[in-house]
Amino acid sequence: MQQSTDTEAELVAAHLKYYRLEIHLKEGKDLAVRDWSGSSDPYVKFKLGGKVVYKSRIIYQNLNPLWDEKFQVPVRNVNQTLSLAVLDYDVGPLADDPMGRAKINLSSLEANILMEKKIELHESNTSEYLGYLMIDFKLVAVSEDELQNISSRRKQQSTAKRASVRASNTKSQLWTSVVTIVLLEGKNLISMDDNGLSDPYVKFKLDGEEVQKQGTIGVVVDSAEEFNQFKKY
Numbered sequence: 001m002q003q004s005t006d007t008e009a010e011l012v013a014a015h016l017k018y019y020r021l022e023i024h025l026k027e028g029k030d031l032a033v034r035d036w037s038g039s040s041d042p043y044v045k046f047k048l049g050g051k052v053v054y055k056s057r058i059i060y061q062n063l064n065p066l067w068d069e070k071f072q073v074p075v076r077n078v079n080q081t082l083s084l085a086v087l088d089y090d091v092g093p094l095a096d097d098p099m100g101r102a103k104i105n106l107s108s109l110e111a112n113i114l115m116e117k118k119i120e121l122h123e124s125n126t127s128e129y130l131g132y133l134m135i136d137f138k139l140v141a142v143s144e145d146e147l148q149n150i151s152s153r154r155k156q157q158s159t160a161k162r163a164s165v166r167a168s169n170t171k172s173q174l175w176t177s178v179v180t181i182v183l184l185e186g187k188n189l190i191s192m193d194d195n196g197l198s199d200p201y202v203k204f205k206l207d208g209e210e211v212q213k214q215g216t217i218g219v220v221v222d223s224a225e226e227f228n229q230f231k232k233y
């Protein structure tokens with residue numbers, strides 16, 4: 001009887017040789033200042049096997065951000081390191097400022113038990129205190145089928161996310177491309193007509209395409225001297 005139970009347990013163990021890593025990114029504390037404002041816009045990037053497996057949302061202007069984000073990562077091999085980096089989101093072409101990183105050896109996590117961890121952040125080129133993150137981890141043994149399911153669910157989610165990011169980018173393009181131009185005045189323009197004056201107008205082009213043609217406008221002349229100069233043309 002005992003022997004048959006052992007065999008069953010062995011069968012189950014052999015069947016469940018993969019894992020799903022449940023991660024609950026809770027919060028950050030005492031994070032580093034990376035903006036002129038005296039604060040930062042932190043987000044966390046998780047990598048497994050050199051691939052980014054999750055990016056948290058950005059919490060603007062906050063050194064004690066509350067993320068409260070949960071996600072799952074399929075794990076084929078438990079002898080891997082999960083690395084995470086906290087970054088300060090900045091507008092512009094330059095890379096976001098590093099705010100500290102950390103590594104978690106997956107084999108150090110006990111399977112099927114919720115591990116609440118305080119992750120101290122560090123950066124190799126500085127001894128500056130960078131604060132810490134509070135993260136819960138749970139490594140759950142799963143079958144290959146379950147692992148496949150998690151992978152395909154994640155793919156669907158990231159496709160949906162990309163589509164919604166694309167949609168919101170289109171929306172923001174419509175709005176960020178509105179430029180208000182106030183045409184104030186022209187000075188010292190050239191006379192082109194027989195009467196020594198001109199009937200000036202201004203064309204605006206964007207990417208070679210005419211977007212607005214201003215009709216005849218009045219030329220502002222501030223002084224008699226300027227008017228005389230104007231007449232000389």
Ligand SMILES: [Ca+2]
Nearest residue numbers: 034035090097
């Ligand atoms: Ca910055």
Ligand SMILES: [Ca+2]
Nearest residue numbers: 035041089090
């Ligand atoms: Ca920033």
